[in-house]
Amino acid sequence: MSLIQLNDVLKIYTSKAGDVTAVDHVSLSIEAGEFTAIVGPSGCGKTTLLNAIGGLDRPDKGSIRIGNSDITGMSDKALIDFRLNNIGFVFQAYNLIPVLTAMENTAFIMELQGVKKTERLQRAMDLLSAVGIDGKANNRPNQLSGGQQQRVAVARALASHPQFILADEPTANLDSSSTGQLLDIMAKLNADEGMTFLFSTHDQRVIDRARRVITLEDGKVISDVHV
Amino acid sequence: MKTLLAFSFLACTVLQSMGQDVTALLRKAEQASIQHASTMDMAITNVKPRYTKVINMRTWSIGNKHSLAVITSPKRDSGLTYMRAGDDLYMYSPRIDRVSKLPASMLMQGWMGTDAQFDNVLGQSSFVDDFHHDYQGKVDVNGAPCHLIACTPKDDVAVAHARVNVYVSVQHGGWVRMQFFNRRDQVSQQMDALRYGVMDGVLMPVEIGMTGKDGVQRTTMEVLQWRKRPDLTEAYFVPSRMTQLEP
């Protein structure tokens, strides 16, 4: 059984200007351990698709199953808890909590999960060293560079032992060396720990590192290539 | 027409002569106890809802405006002395060994918690000079026929009463009842001569009842003894006298 299963997912945005079919009857399956990029021109529906997979937004039609759970039928509240325990998020704008240190940001999700203090500090420290930020564990986000913040975001996403990590254009705000470092870390986590990554990108260097590339256009999957 | 004129002329004369008679009648009624300088022992009984108090005193007086009274009992008040000399009012208290002049306005106020006024105890108001007198006819008081004389103050005099009704006995010419009216024409005080007796050869009221505003007679004044004292003069009534009396 695949890790993520999309079945005929449809998302239409209605506005005064007219209806936009952002995701057009997409069916997809993602297996555990994949390192997959979703690509396509701006406005093709990448973000919309990832939001639907992450349980942040509901499709108008079709179903999404993650592991054994069909998330399309879940209540808002249940979805929040589901996200907490099953999905790691990395956002384009890093979105660290400004009043918490790198360490605390990493431990944050675990604290919500109720992980014991010693255990969560240990794991946070391990994760920070895995992403190469252990030297700045006590810095607040505004004392970190964009690349460092995004690495903390990856550490935070990993902290909860999610089933997969969802990243919408994680490198869009990074320079090329930071992009390289982040991709190295993600690829290493994928290789060493088998963590599944699903990310969208415009960046050719990122696309080059992906092992599967799904291309969207006007909300439709127009190609799906395993490298 | 002629008869009518004649009648009204007659009526005027009768009334005029009657007017003189009324004043004479009143003068005679007032005279009984004040025509002689005298000394008197008196008991005043005051019956109040919460207590009854008997005050004994001895007085010296001449006319109706000079009088000296010393209290002989009860013990607490004994030695207390009041004096009226003309329009002046004095009190002497042995406790403070001092004569205090009291305001003249006290004359019309209750004396020692009784319904008697200072004026009733120390001398007596006269209604002869300052009042108009109207004869109101004969009225029975306690079964005895009386002349009723209504006294209203003359315009230019300031007096305490708006009107006084004096009832004079047809039989012996003494007063039997005096009713004092206030400005709202309510009876503010009433005195009744309850009993007449002869003291030292003079017929006088020897028991007087005082009725206050509420219409209840609570205070009675009884003359126990009365003697003429021709030797007294007005010169006797000086404040220093008050400190020399033995109760």
Added chain:
Amino acid sequence: MSGLVVRMAWRNLGRNRRRSAITGAAVAFALFFAIMIRSMQLGIYSHMIDTVVGGMAGYVQVSDSAYWPSQDIDLSMVADKDWLNQVNAHPNVESASPRLSGFGLFTLAQHSEVGQWVGVDFTAEGTDSWIQRLDAGSYDIPDGQEVMPVWLGRRMAENLNSRLGDTLIALGQGFRGSPASGRLILAGTLKLGNPQLESRVAILHLADAQFFSGAEGMWGQVLITPKQPEKSLALTPQLANDLPLANALWSSWEERMPELQQAIEADSAGGIVMLFILYMVIGFGLLGTMIMLASERQREFTMQIALGVRRKLLAQMMLLEAFFMSLLGVIAGAVMGRAVTFYFHINPPQMVGEAAEAMESQGWDPVLPPSMDLSIISTHALVVVILTMLVSLWAVSVVYRSPAIQR
């Protein structure tokens, strides 16, 4: 979990220090102002009540059923010491003491003053309060001597042109028709906080007053100070029930002096209206701040909801943040308010000019001693905190309206 909430709420305060400081200052100012207004108001009331009621008229008064309002000495009650002992032993009674009073004329040489003499049992009333009232002289004059010591209200003493040791002549209506008369030695003058009282009251020993007026074995009234004087009105019927006395009338000062009570209530209501307006203004100010703060955080709420943070937790965080902000303000406001009221407690402000005259003409000393009642602070601190919490419900509603994705 709650540790996280507390930590984040606390740190959020530091994100916009200036705004937090201004908000805290607004809260502090509101509280400070409220404390000042109420302390001054309640202080004046209790000053009024203490001087007139506590000092002279009594919180609860027991007298013959016919005694009030004429206060005729003839309607005094028979002294019942056993009953008085019972009253004093009652758990709700602080002290009970008999009085006997009447009116008289006080004369010294050329000067005369009409006044009210009041016989007081100094030992029963507690000498402390009387020592406080002493303006000059002393109480160290043996009871029941040849001479009767008298303590005059200081204005009355002035009006009589009297000096300590002078002998006054007192005349008045005594008990049951006996005139009251006596020689009184001026042993002291009293400050009674109320010019009317000070220009008319003459205090005697109770025994002297009884002798002076001939009312031996009589009491005009018994004054009771309850342990909680502010509850006099409710306590009066209870005491009357617990301590039966034939033909007695029990009344609390509110019943005997409704004008004072009404004046206080009206004035107090005015102050509360003023505070209400103040709170409205501050409340809208806080609401503006809260609306701004919540919209600034909107992105963060969305992001945290996406990460899996429950809305309830975010709401708790916002409430806690608001609470911290108001708490800082409350502490600052309370400390300032307390400091200033304490200063005025030590140095009561003296009114001057027309206001002082107006106050004097109504019979009050033109001083404004503030109330030191801590409940004023706690009450208004609570009001301010509740106000802040109500206002921060806006942020809570923003949290609950936040979606999981940025739109």
